[in-house]
Amino acid sequence: MLALLAPAAARADEGMWLPLLLKQLNEADMQRKGLKLTAEDIYSVNRGSLKDAVVQFGGGCTGEIVSNEGLMLTNHHCGYGQIQQHSSVENDYLTNGYWAMTREQELPNPGLTATFIVRMEDVTGQVLQGIPAGMAEAERERTVQQRSAQVAQKAVEGTHYRAFVRPMFGGNEYYLFVTEVFEDIRLVGAPPSSIGKFGGDTDNWAWPRHTGDFSIFRIYAGPDNKPAPYSTSNKPYQPRHYLPISLGGVQPGDFTLVFGFPGRTTEYLTSWGVDEVYAASDPARVKVRDAKLRILDEDMKASDKVRIQYAAKYASLANYWKKWIGEMRGLKRLNATARKQQQEQQFRAWVAAGDATRQAAYGQILDQLEQQYRLVRPYVLARDYTTEAALGVELVAYANSLQNLIDLIQNKAPQAELATAIGKARTGTSNFFRNYSAPTDQKVAAALLPLYTDGTPAELLPDYVKNLRKQNANAAAWTRFAADLYTRSKLTSNESAQKVLDELAKGNAQPLLQDPAYQLASAVVSTYRSKVLPVYSTATDQITLLQRTYMAGLRQWQPERKFYPDANSTLRVAYGQVAGYEPADGVQYEYYTTLDGIMEKADPTNPEFEVPPRLAELYQNKDFGPYAVNGTVPVAFTATNHTTGGNSGSPVINGRGELIGINFDRNWEGTMSDIMYDPDRVRNITLDVRYMLFVVDKYAGAGHLVKEMKLVNVPGQAGSASGASDQKIKKQKVKVKRKKAEAN
Incomplete structure (x- = not known):
């Protein structure tokens, strides 16, 4: 009977956590896994923190700020609609890519927004006060919506901010989100589809992956650095925080943090x-x-x-x-x-x-x-x-x-x-x-x-x-x-x-x-x-x-368990560690891929695996700049972060708060993680920032964009935190040790 009544164990690295609650729920565990920062460094209202470099890109993706002039990274597939709108048969930016070599060449995108979270607040008491447990659902929802609107309106009264309230744990709790929404977002750069969509539908949701899934935009603001409609007189936005970019690379077991806006999960379904x-x-x-x-x-x-x-x-x-x-x-x-x-x-x-x-x-x-x-x-x-x-x-x-x-x-x-x-x-x-x-x-x-x-x-x-x-x-x-x-x-x-x-x-x-x-x-x-x-x-x-009601019962049944709310397009933190995995009996996948793999997959007869001549030339000449490791360029890596749709474009950050990659997919064996997480097989797939920088700098010749970013842990640079062992990608199989899930 004791065994029967034992609460289900929490599973390692599962969870999409509210940044507001990291201090009490997750900080100690994150630091044990390699985080060098505090919860306040990740989410703060009083000073610049990691959250101030993360935006909801449009309505369904995430982006991150990487310069003090509003330069923003997201996925190629997130910017795909904007790239397509600027394309024609005569100017086919989907096929050929696009790079703005001056600010004047940066292309406006009517209707596209970038949304920052200014602050979050638990407003459960204000929303649910006096609502009886047996109220009809339709009536309850009307009451909740009315009160939520009132709470949101009051929170931003007299400001340029916007606000909304979202339910958590099936409506047992409610949280206020105050936002700042920018409307002048311009396309700066996008690789050709032969890089940004390399592998096409064949490789989609798959690992190993060799897709350069990124695009670059810039946020513009009015003269007061506040949101403003598109105008040629607008200036690049100056953020409260932007992410430095690490060239130090990753190794198995390294801490990873994904910060973004996951769309929808249903982890507590019956x-x-x-x-x-x-x-x-x-x-x-x-x-x-x-x-x-x-x-x-x-x-x-x-x-x-x-x-x-x-x-x-x-x-x-x-x-x-x-x-x-x-x-x-x-x-x-x-x-x-x-x-x-x-x-x-x-x-x-x-x-x-x-x-x-x-x-x-x-x-x-x-x-x-x-x-x-x-x-x-x-x-x-x-x-x-x-x-x-x-x-x-x-x-x-x-x-x-x-x-x-x-x-x-x-x-x-x-x-x-x-x-x-x-x-x-x-x-x-x-x-x-x-x-x-x-x-x-x-x-x-x-x-x-x-x-x-x-x-x-x-x-x-x-x-x-x-x-x-x-x-x-x-x-x-x-x-x-x-x-x-x-x-x-x-x-x-x-x-x-x-x-x-x-x-x-x-x-x-x-x-x-x-x-x-x-x-x-x-x-x-x-x-x-x-x-x-x-x-x-x-x-x-x-x-x-x-x-x-069932959700409330689960939390009462398992009071020691750390529950996280299902994703609902609000800002969340997921954390884990770099790892490969075993997709099937007798099969082991390493945690990284390289430019070598792109050349191995190259097939001029298949549009999904075409390699641009310029990329092939750079590979042939080994012209990799400072982005090389052991004679090749890292392309992507996998980690155990719990992600879903909406996390596309999310920054993947190391333990020091530096950008190491751009999240762009999950592995096919882990797509059921919206409903049930499996620590042995669920992996998020991340574009290594070194491949992004290599494409921007060496392939596109847009080095002015790289100069705008803050690069740290550069190989050979004095004071670099990355030693030779950090830079070396070992040519051996990385076997993932399966661990029993431990209770939080």
Whole structure:
């Protein structure tokens, strides 16, 4: 019984920790692993600290400041959309790269932001005070949102700062984040895709990795060093702190810290939640994206115009397609559902052994969760096939985006309101068709619509679509249907779509109402809203409420365990150590890769493995500058940091607070770490800063950017902290010793 009731042991290096709480939860452990700094050096409100060199790049990546003039590093794949927007067939910066040799050549990026965290604060008491435990979830959420908005507004009143409140631990705690958002972000440099995307989808989520996944931007500010809209008179931003860059390299066991904005994890799911991901949602999404990616790949290879139009979209689709495949394999290998069931049995035993209060609070919680998950399963499938397949057809998604205009006309909205909406629709339409190919999308429709009709539970399909399924019994029939749809629709080109908007501006909705693409979109979305969303929302609200209670129970059951909140795009610290790993029986991976490996993979017949002539020349001449180690250049390394989407572009920092790399991926065997962490196989993949500097300096000839950075631990430099042993990469297999997880 004692063994049964023992709390699950914490696993080494697992966790995405709130910087505000490092002093009390993590500082001692971090210092034991090699951190030379204090928690105050990492996160401080009163003085410059590491947090002041870290930004949320756009809405989904991380960047880091590496000069006192606002120079910022992130991943190539994070800046990919901006690089693509500046590219054309004539000026193909995706293929050839881009380097600003003067400040005047740095390119503006409307809509791109860089967000600093000014401070964090626990505001749980202010948000939850007086809310009864049994309040309905929808009502509770309205109250929480109202109070959160009030707390955020009060926190920044009279300042230029912004603020928001985010829930932690399923809504058991709430934290305020005060931010400073810069809007003038300019592209400074990007390597060619043959460096920045070397290995392509073949190597994505994989190790060994040889991708130079970085791009360079600069933050500009107004004359007072505060955020300002784009202006030629703006000046480079002067940060409170920027990261020095170490050339000292890494060795197995070295401390590493990843500072960034991880997107979303669900580490505390029940067994039914894990099974939903593994057996329902992931397989459905993979099936749909697999079909779509094959079509896009074929058309992109056949046309440079289509390649540029779809480059960013393809990369986004492919990224999580492959991640979900790895996630399913990882969950299967870990027997994740069974392990969660074992934890639930232990939790039930703890509840049963407790007093009446404990049993009243938690006695029915797992049975209720199981009931809700079973209820919601078909609606989860309907959600995934609607969003991935039906709305994965761009024509259908675009047609649906015009629904609000129909609503305004039918509700007889004021002419000024309609005119404003039409103006926004015109701009959105022009932007949409800039990166759209109707012939390609027609092929996508022929492939995805039957997946939507077959994968969605029949009772949740629109009658309109049920009739389509009866009329189109095979692939050839769906191909004919798609051809007819794209011939008859007026929403397949910018010119004809703008004419439809002309009619809508006059209050005439008929051209859109009669359009076959709009009719299809309307049927799909209206049925989703009437049949799927109500039940799905009610069930997920109940799961959220029950999960919150279960989370509280887990923390009460295991009071000595250090819990970290699931990632939710807020600033977090993950820490670990440099290490290789064993992906399978009889296979060992070293912790590093080098330029030698790029040349070994080089294949001029495969676009994913093309090597630029200039890079080959530098390699042939051994012209590596100060970035070489043992006659080659380090490219990437792996460590045990717990990361996820959103950590792309995060700085990887050594124990002295110096930048040693840029986080850009995870290994495929570790992609299930969003749900279950495995210390033996979970590894984050980091671009070694020495390869980045080598590409900027020696390949691109942009040495002025390197001079702007502060380089430390330079080989041969007096007072360097890196001795010969630190600089030497040993040519031997690095075997990772598997250690039993120890309780925190």
